[in-house]
Amino acid sequence: MNDIEKNLQNIKNSIPEDVTLVAVSKTKPISILMQAYNSGQREFGENKIQEMVEKWEEMPKDISWHMIGHVQTNKVKYMAPFVDLIHAVDSIKLLKEINKQAKKHNRIINCLLQIKIAEEESKFGLSKEDAITILESDELKNLANVRIQGLMGMATFTNDQHQVKSEFETISTFFKALKPKYPNLTTLSIGMSGDYKIAIDAGSTMVRIGSSIFGARNYN
Numbered sequence: 589m590n591d592i593e594k595n596l597q598n599i600k601n602s603i604p605e606d607v608t609l610v611a612v613s614k615t616k617p618i619s620i621l622m623q624a625y626n627s628g629q630r631e632f633g634e635n636k637i638q639e640m641v642e643k644w645e646e647m648p649k650d651i652s653w654h655m656i657g658h659v660q661t662n663k664v665k666y667m668a669p670f671v672d673l674i675h676a677v678d679s680i681k682l683l684k685e686i687n688k689q690a691k692k693h694n695r696i697i698n699c700l701l702q703i704k705i706a707e708e709e710s711k712f713g714l715s716k717e718d719a720i721t722i723l724e725s726d727e728l729k730n731l732a733n734v735r736i737q738g739l740m741g742m743a744t745f746t747n748d749q750h751q752v753k754s755e756f757e758t759i760s761t762f763f764k765a766l767k768p769k770y771p772n773l774t775t776l777s778i779g780m781s782g783d784y785k786i787a788i789d790a791g792s793t794m795v796r797i798g799s800s801i802f803g804a805r806n807y808n
């Protein structure tokens with residue numbers, strides 16, 4: 589068994605069966621992704637559209653591709669033919685563009701609204717109020733080619749586990765409060781390598797794990 593297969597198995601053994609594992613493969617070469625694929629992994633996450641497109645073109649077509657990074661409106665068209673879930677949607681403007689591009693391909697593209705739960709200024713995301721405004725908007729009702737299927741969040745990058753836990757609980761409580769009114773909301777995407785156990789305890793249904801599967805990333 590190679591390291592990636594071992595890592596995947598260890599993680600799968602430590603998460604409940606109904607939690608989806610997205611293998612975050614950004615910066616890693618296709619040969620490495622194929623090791624994960626060959627051990628059964630089918631959900632992959634990337635944070636750059638161009639890189640995801642290149643990998644999609646070369647890799648087997650039964651993979652679910654997740655766009656987990658911030659999305660620029662003018663790049664939506666490149667992933668519209670194949671992307672399965674866009675995690676970090678944070679405006680009605682972006683939803684309109686996703687809808688327009690999805691329509692061209694006769695598809696319905698699944699999206700998550702990114703909620704800002706971290707303290708840091710740099711993190712993207714909507715306030716709860718702005719998320720509700722989008723969910724209730726008439727504009728959204730007219731977008732037949734997008735489906736908002738849940739929420740996504742990133743906790744503050746800190747060793748303070750209590751803070752991480754409280755941020756995940758904040759988004760989880762919000763998610764549970766929305767669900768009765770919006771039955772399409774089934775996915776809560778929270779948890780990365782360093783905090784996925786805390787996220788699962790808080791109610792995560794989807795974890796995005798990179799370095800614990802593929803090793804540290806080298807950005808050079």
Ligand SMILES: *Cc1c(COP(=O)(O)O)cnc(C)c1O
Pocket residue numbers: 612614635656657742779780781782796797798799800
């Ligand atoms: C890179 C990234 C991850 C994975 O991070 P790891 O710490 O390597 O598990 C998860 N979510 C997002 C949005 C990312 O950009």
